[in-house]
Amino acid sequence: MSDGMQPLYGRDSSRVFNEHRALLISVAYRILGSVTDAEDTVQETWLRWYGVNPSDVRDPRAFLVRVTTRLAIDRLRRAKTRRESYVGPWLPEPILTGRDVAEDVALAESVSMAMLVVLETLSPLERAVFVLREAFGMSYAEIADVLGRKVEAVRQLGRRARNHVQERRSRFDADQSEQRRVTERFLEATSTGDLEGLMAVLAPEVTLVADGGGRALAPRRPVRGAEKVARFLLAIATEEQMARFLRSVGSEPVAANLRVHVSQINGGSGILVASGDKPISTLVLDVSDGVVRTIHLVANPEKLAGVSGIETA
Numbered sequence: 001m002s003d004g005m006q007p008l009y010g011r012d013s014s015r016v017f018n019e020h021r022a023l024l025i026s027v028a029y030r031i032l033g034s035v036t037d038a039e040d041t042v043q044e045t046w047l048r049w050y051g052v053n054p055s056d057v058r059d060p061r062a063f064l065v066r067v068t069t070r071l072a073i074d075r076l077r078r079a080k081t082r083r084e085s086y087v088g089p090w091l092p093e094p095i096l097t098g099r100d101v102a103e104d105v106a107l108a109e110s111v112s113m114a115m116l117v118v119l120e121t122l123s124p125l126e127r128a129v130f131v132l133r134e135a136f137g138m139s140y141a142e143i144a145d146v147l148g149r150k151v152e153a154v155r156q157l158g159r160r161a162r163n164h165v166q167e168r169r170s171r172f173d174a175d176q177s178e179q180r181r182v183t184e185r186f187l188e189a190t191s192t193g194d195l196e197g198l199m200a201v202l203a204p205e206v207t208l209v210a211d212g213g214g215r216a217l218a219p220r221r222p223v224r225g226a227e228k229v230a231r232f233l234l235a236i237a238t239e240e241q242m243a244r245f246l247r248s249v250g251s252e253p254v255a256a257n258l259r260v261h262v263s264q265i266n267g268g269s270g271i272l273v274a275s276g277d278k279p280i281s282t283l284v285l286d287v288s289d290g291v292v293r294t295i296h297l298v299a300n301p302e303k304l305a306g307v308s309g310i311e312t313a
Helices: 006-032 035-050 060-083 099-103 105-110 113-119 124-135 140-147 151-168 176-192 195-201 226-236 239-248
Strands: 202-211 258-265 268-275 278-288 291-298
Touching: 006 035, 006 060, 006 124, 035 060, 060 124, 060 140, 105 124, 113 124, 113 151, 113 278, 113 291, 124 140, 124 151, 140 151, 176 195, 176 258, 176 268, 176 278, 176 291, 195 202, 195 226, 202 226
Parallel strands: 202 291
Antiparallel strands: 258 268, 268 278, 278 291
16 A cells, blocks of 8 residues: 555545444443443454454444454453452442433443343353344344354353353342432432432442442441441541551541542442542442442542543443
């Protein structure tokens, strides 16, 4: 290719790729449960795409999804080995999501923290098939083409993944309005030190799972039971404990600079805690029958890139 044609070729490649970038990030995030890994995967897809003449690709969307999915599967296989030595519970990286995701029940469920936690128990291939089928509505024939496998083998992967998810996931049936009401009540009780009010919004068997990754103050085992969870939450909400927490993640412990508010996180209402413009933790609540069943708290500073202000998924 001549030097004179290269700029036009590059611009055409960039235009086509950018048209599909949001989709590729969505696919990669659901397979990996990590914003940073998803972005790295899509960047690698771009490098491979740039070496292809777009006019030679009959279906750019299918090509890009195929490359992204295969790269994500490879990355997930490597990540599972690293996660075995992770300090404390490993949770997916939270993300800010827009109103369009929240209003689409299937999309919101596929990116929910509860669902992503369950997807962690699938094999990389099962997870890819489940994501492409359930979140993006691809046919088994299309998925077989993406994975380079026979259709019947993909059907078996899909059935196994779907049965596994149905057995393991909790049935949280709160709609968006109920989830937000409960989240707001939870936040008000926590921020005002109202133990009785907080206990009222927690299910008796509530479980708190915290991911600090050894880089932030967080319990390294799940906290179970309404009273234990409530007392833990109120303890870390005190000014002294918050100052210790901020120091542990490298933020200045200035109370006036601390912001705590309800945000759209992983397809539903969640709580974002920030020191100035720097996110320092998120809490995502699984709600059913007007009470909180599970709390997912992510405080590892390396896992908060997805809540720094850019909506995705």
